[in-house]
Amino acid sequence: MLGDEESSFSFGGTTSEYFYAITIDRDRFKESILPASFNLTLTKGSATLKLTDNSVTISTISFNDAGRVFQIVSDSNGSPYTGVNANGYSAGSGSYGYFLPDIGVILLNGEALDESAANKGIALATERAGTPTTTNMSKLYDAIVAGGAFQLNYKETISSQFVFTRVRNSEFNYSTNPSYITGSGDLRIANMVNAPQTYITTVGMYNDNNELLAVAKLSRPLLKDFTKEALIRIKLDF
Numbered sequence: 001m002l003g004d005e006e007s008s009f010s011f012g013g014t015t016s017e018y019f020y021a022i023t024i025d026r027d028r029f030k031e032s033i034l035p036a037s038f039n040l041t042l043t044k045g046s047a048t049l050k051l052t053d054n055s056v057t058i059s060t061i062s063f064n065d066a067g068r069v070f071q072i073v074s075d076s077n078g079s080p081y082t083g084v085n086a087n088g089y090s091a092g093s094g095s096y097g098y099f100l101p102d103i104g105v106i107l108l109n110g111e112a113l114d115e116s117a118a119n120k121g122i123a124l125a126t127e128r129a130g131t132p133t134t135t136n137m138s139k140l141y142d143a144i145v146a147g148g149a150f151q152l153n154y155k156e157t158i159s160s161q162f163v164f165t166r167v168r169n170s171e172f173n174y175s176t177n178p179s180y181i182t183g184s185g186d187l188r189i190a191n192m193v194n195a196p197q198t199y200i201t202t203v204g205m206y207n208d209n210n211e212l213l214a215v216a217k218l219s220r221p222l223l224k225d226f227t228k229e230a231l232i233r234i235k236l237d238f
Contacts, residue, residue: 014094024104029154041147047117067102091119
């Protein structure tokens with residue numbers, strides 16, 4: 001994540017020795033998580049802490065080996081609460097962690113969560129002595145459940161390209177369905193001889209080797225005969 005195993009995690013300029021990690025399943029989001037959509041409420045006892053990222057208020061985005069990095073601050077929808085300080089950090093332990101939208105990871109600063117309610121923490125009381133247990137994970141999980149609000153939206157960049165296909169009046173007026181032709185090569189339906197008409201429903205897109213690459217479906221069948229021309233616009237999203 002940091003690109004150097006000797007690096008320290010600095011949350012808002014304050015180095016912390018421990019943190020909690022929340023990872024979002026990759027199949028739950030597409031390209032990345034949408035900044036400013038991160039809202040997490042933690043509650044323990046009478047202390048409640050609302051967390052978000054600071055993407056709305058910063059002018060320069062930070063990057064590391066994991067992509068974009070935003071500081072987690074108090075309040076909601078990407079804007080910090082400035083009641084404690086101008087950055088929305090805790091009173092003595094820096095920001096509340098890292099929000100890494102490109103890999104779907106949330107790092108919560110354990111020291112900031114362990115602060116008292118007066119210092120904008122929830123007194124989580126992380127246990128660090130002795131053999132590691134599941135107690136700390138249970139404390140964070142209970143705080144998330146008690147808070148009752150954990151929201152994220154994802155984002156996806158879609159590139160679009162438009163292709164125009166012209167159908168001239170002399171083209172595609174007869175069906176290509178083999179059932180329209182008798183064994184001797186005559187049209188089975190007499191009306192199709194002098195006044196043929198068809199309905200265009202699909203446009204196939206081929207490469208120079210006449211290989212079908214994509215199929216575009218019309219929203220409704222398009223009537224075609226010798227008196228009509230058509231210009232079909234195809235939108236490719238990829």
